Amino acid sequence: MLTVGRHRTRCAIVAVGALAALTIVEAFAQDQKPGERSITSFACKDILRESGADRDVAIAFLHGYLLGKSGRSSFDTEALRTETIAFIDRCLDNPSETAERAMLTVKAK
Numbered sequence: 001m002l003t004v005g006r007h008r009t010r011c012a013i014v015a016v017g018a019l020a021a022l023t024i025v026e027a028f029a030q031d032q033k034p035g036e037r038s039i040t041s042f043a044c045k046d047i048l049r050e051s052g053a054d055r056d057v058a059i060a061f062l063h064g065y066l067l068g069k070s071g072r073s074s075f076d077t078e079a080l081r082t083e084t085i086a087f088i089d090r091c092l093d094n095p096s097e098t099a100e101r102a103m104l105t106v107k108a109k
Contacts, residue, residue, distance in 0.1 A: 013053030
């Protein structure tokens with residue numbers, strides 16, 4: 001069970017990811033420059049290879065990116081927590097699936 005401090009930290013990370021995605025979602029729609037990667041090129045295994053805060057930030061960014069892409073600006077932190085757990089489980093079962101597709105699948109349930 002998460003302590004209150006850790007829960008707040010995770011919520012803050014998700015909020016930062018959401019705000020970042022809202023700010024840069026248009027940039028992903030433009031042509032990529034050499035050395036840049038598309039969010040669609042990240043596989044589940046890329047996210048799972050990260051650990052600790054790096055993984056948390058990657059997942060928070062993905063939540064935020066999809067939130068921004070949807071045009072919404074509000075979110076439910078408990079739903080994000082549940083979706084994150086489902087996302088990790090899905091990625092463990094499907095490591096080659098794109099992270100975006102995996103997250104979209106768990107958000108659709």
